[in-house]
Amino acid sequence: MKPLLLALLCVSLFAEDAPKKASPPAKQPLVPAGVEVDAGTLEILRRINAVGPYEVPDLRLKRETNYAHTSTDLEPYGGIKPYKEHFLTQMEYTGPGRTIPEPTDLKTVKIGFIGPIQSTVSIATGGKSHEEALGVKMLAGARLAIEEANAKGGYLRRKLPFELAVVNDNGLWGSTGNEVVKFAYTEPVWAILGTIDSANSHIAIRVALKAEIVMMNSGDTDPTFIETNIPWTMRCIGDDRQMGYMMIDYIMRKMQYKRIGIVRSSNRYGRFGVREIRDSSRRLGHPVAIEMAYKVGLDDYSLQIDRLQEANVDAIVHWGDAREGAIILKQLRARGMNQPYFCSDRAVSKEFTNLAGAAAEGVIAGFPWDPEARNPRFDAFRERYKKRFNEEPETYAAHAYDGMNMLIWAVQVAGLNRAKIRDILATRSKPWPGATGDIPFSAVLDDAGEVFLARFEKGAWHYYSREQLQIPRGYIPVRERVARGLETEEKK
Amino acid sequence: MKFLTTTALLLIPAVACAQAPAAKKLPYVYTKWKQFTKADGLPNDHIFAVKSDGDRLWVGTEGGLALIDKKTGKVKSWTEKDGLPFRVVTGIDIDPKTGDVWLALFGGGLARFSAGRFDHWHQLNSGLVNDVVYGVAVENNNVWAATTAGASRMNMVTGEWTIFTEKNAPMEEIWNYGVHYRDGKVHLAVWGSGVLEYDIATERWKDYLDPDAEMEIDLYRDDGIVHVITTGANYVDKVLWVSTYFGVCRYDGRNWRAFYNMDSGIPSDFNNNLRARSGNEAWFATDKGLGGIMDAATNTWVAYTRDPKSNTGKAIVSRDKTVLETVEMGLNLPHNYIIAIDTDGNDIFVGTAKGLAWGIGDGYYAGVKERPRIITENRSKAK
Known part of the structure; x- marks a missing residue:
């Protein structure tokens, strides 16, 4: 009982003492004037300012149900429920x-x-x-x-x-x-x-x-x-995943091209850039007919073009730098190959259009934003x-x-x-x-x-959203894959 | 004794035991812990590497190297002022022949600490492929360095260097993260390239990759490495243990088994590193505590965490996702963000983002055995 009385006494003493204390200095604003913050950010700031070194603040972690806006027909191993999905929780x-x-x-x-x-x-x-x-x-x-x-x-x-x-x-x-x-x-x-x-x-x-x-x-x-x-x-x-999804939706779902040929740089940019194009083509039932890599800096792409020609492709996708993209395009056209030509965003540059000249007309590139x-x-x-x-x-x-x-x-x-x-x-x-x-x-x-598609038209690049081009897309699910039934089960 | 000692206040009186549920097959739980921080003489609280060497414990930190005398608890430290070539020490290994201490320096290359002198190898004076060195391992007469741009191997007798990159090893990417040597095999944990195994006798490489080859899923639990972004690999008793930022796994030469937070007692899927004690027991440095799989055969884990608001901690014993026992104790880990682990004899050493923990394994036993549950549900009674 004694400790309790002592505690009560302490509380009482401090309570009496409180009014005698000097006024605390004016509180600094949590965020300096002129810096835009909403209530949500202010609350986060309060929380991270309040924690000690051993605590983890509750930051209201994002939880998503679908990774990267991937439609069901483009999901890897779509017919199988994966054991674990990553990247859904922040x-x-x-x-x-x-x-x-x-x-x-x-x-x-x-x-x-x-x-x-x-x-x-x-x-x-x-x-x-x-x-x-x-x-x-x-x-x-x-x-x-x-x-x-x-x-x-x-x-x-x-x-x-x-x-x-x-x-x-x-x-x-x-x-x-x-x-x-x-x-x-x-x-x-x-x-x-x-x-x-x-x-x-x-x-x-x-x-x-x-x-x-x-x-x-x-x-x-x-x-x-x-x-x-x-x-x-x-x-x-x-x-490139988002740009690849949009491009493949345009190429296959809208334009109905079935045989795609890929020509790309042999570096990491080319290797990983076309991955969604390649995988999505296969998942949509039309595997890429041919994929050719080249070493950056070449001037002669006849080997790659020979193979593309032999593969009799409907459309050609290039993933690489502007210079190589333009040279390949010109050499394709010189060969009489007039298939639609799709590029990665690096084509959207003066270097590309200057090098490609008239051949640039009609080229379509993925693009991460809309400058127009x-x-x-x-x-x-x-x-x-x-x-x-x-x-x-x-x-x-x-x-x-x-x-x-x-x-x-x-x-x-x-x-x-x-x-x-x-x-x-x-x-x-x-x-x-x-x-x-x-x-x-x-x-x-x-x-x-x-993301957008850029099209070179009458000497200039123009940018189009999915809606503007009326590009269809697959169904984007609202549930995690592991929470869904298998395709066959859902049909039942 | 400068360092702080906290021993869990356990009460296992005969009466309590009598009231406890029937004995189960349970793993060993560390209940005695010591902690070391800057206050005890460490140059920095952010611990990147720990290596036990008999009575000595080497500690690599973000601000220098430290040596703890296990018998006295005294701490000696070295910083750049003392000749340490770079302040951030991310890996440590000991040459068993000479006792030399090899240091991986994060941006400073590779160093050898011998007879009070630091020798320094870096990109500009040696065959070290990059100065950002994540791990180091001594293999016979060679020292291996896992760098951000490939692995380097130096023959300590001849001084010859060999560089391993995508040009002469099956590295899909060259971003080496960890290196470990044991029983004739060097294992490299390579960010983006899984685990590479180098057989010393045959000088051949073998790669272990995620069979589904997709970053965003693990298609089947037990089909191979859980993810290609690996952080550590240990090979003990012919069993390969692997840690990643996406879960952990074990390979016995025939079967793989993955362990995730959702199906086991590991505190988190984000694993900075690991230390395997045997083919049946391994410890994982997660961002939410220390996870030890004490009996792989039964998926029995002990997860250690500290209470963020008090100087107490607990251990949760679980099998699959079923909690078998919760053991509350005094302070165990200085922090729940675990970065490095070593084991030596019965003891365990844990480097965290805010200090070092030493778990004293009095009465340690491997695997599981029948024992009464440790009764600590009510610590106030224990006190």
Whole structure:
């Protein structure tokens, strides 16, 4: 009984003492003025701010019933109920990082950029690198986002400027890993944007996972990039899976082509890019008639074209860089092969149309966004970009701009804590209102937004949604595969 | 004794035993734990590697290397100021012939700690294929390094290096994550390429891949590796154990068996690493606690977690998904995010994202045996 009385006395004493205490200082707002947050994000912020190092906050993890908008007839092993499905429940970070205090001795708030911006040796080509044209645009978009943030006051909690820490994605001997280690430990940044090459991106995210730092990707469309279960990895651009689904629906369901020939680069971009085209064709009952790979940088594709011709295909899909896509197209047409020509998004470039000339007319490419959409955010970005760089923004610049703005926003909301920056991005309740359109994250933190087909018509690319082209699609189920009956059972 | 000792407050009086349900075949449960953190002298609380070597315990952290004297509990540490070539130590192995300590440095290459001196190999002075080294293993006169751009092997006698990539090994991808040597075989856990087995005698490779070859599903539970993104592989008693971020599995040379959180006692499917003690027992470093399969034949697990709000922990004993026993105890793991594990004799050592745990295996036994349940349902009574 004594301890109880003592406790009551203590409560009473403190209760009497309470009014005598000095008024607490005015509460700092949870998020600095000028940073847009909705109630959902504020609640997440409260939760992650409240946990101790051993706790895992309830972040209202997303739970999806279908992976990547895959229709039932395109699901792998569609006639079999799989034992386990991955990627339906959002990944979470359960470590202690949320309680690491914000450092006090900073002069700038560094955000890392890794991308192919200088010529080097390429693993993909076995010779000269080939993605600098894309990387330079990516850097420009990222730089513009940083400059705009600084013009608005920088890191608003402490009035510190943002600084873009830039490294070249050399790619040789896995150097991307070394660069991310530097970003994590020796020249630390708060989050990283990068990169384009798929192999290098995979190397980067493995380091990011171990070092616990957000890696936002705005230029690698390899579907497997995000299929790694890493809670620190995000992507703000539509991937080759989504573009592949749309393209195969157009080719087979709408146009009724039955015999497809694929010609692709022999690197990871080509190998993984066509995977959904190849698999979906088979699942729809019309396996790809022929698939030919080539080494990047060739000028003569007669071997590949001979085989395509022998296979007597209805349509040809190319997955690779703009240069190779254009050269192959011209050589096809010169051979009198006038089949419809489909490409990956890298064809949508001046390099492609300049090289292909008149042959470019009618070419269709998958595309991760719609530059012609009436989007005031894109219009405003476009004006500022043109003013800053004296040129039109393209895909890599626009997506890097969006990705960098997402990182900046998360830093402003979460503060300087890598785990909280991750949480804020991962749990965003509404799609990011990007210059490239709305960017909603899936459970695996991939851009689950709409993708498009680009068609080169009368000297210009035009962009079409699935609805505009009236492309049919298969049934997208609302239940997980493991919760569904087998096809035969459902029929009963 | 600087380090904190917490021993579970167990009460197994004769009366309690008499009231307990009939004895079942149950596994051993670690109830005595010690913890080590920066407060005890570790250079950093983020533990990436642990390696027990008799009376010594080597600890690789995000901020340096540490050595714990098991007898005294004293901690000695090395950072870059002391000659450690790079601060982040992600793998440790001991050369049984010389006692040399080999270190995988995450962005710093490979180091050997011998007689108080660090020797350093990196991309620019050796055949190490990349400086981001995830794991290291000593195999006879060779030391293997699992790097982010392939595996490297150095002959410690001749100084000759061999690089293994997609050009001379069946690596679909070259992103090596873990390396382990035992009984004449080197196993590489390769992110995106499953597990590769190198037979020392024949110098031949064998690959283990996910048979369904799909990232988003596991078609059949027991058809092979659960996923190609592997994080660790251990080979003991001619049994291969594999950890992945999607579940774990076991291969006895004839049959595969997968284990998921939904069908076993493993705390989570996200596994950073593993340590196999035998063909029947293996431990998994998950993001939600420590999972030990104590009897593979019966799918009997013990999952250890700490209470996030108090200095207590518990162990859940389960078979398939049926909980057989819940053992509450004092603090066991410093944190539930587990990164590295080692076993030595009866003891277990666990590296977490916020400190190191040492489970003392007094009375340890392998497998399961009939014993009364450990009565700790009401800790207040125990106290």
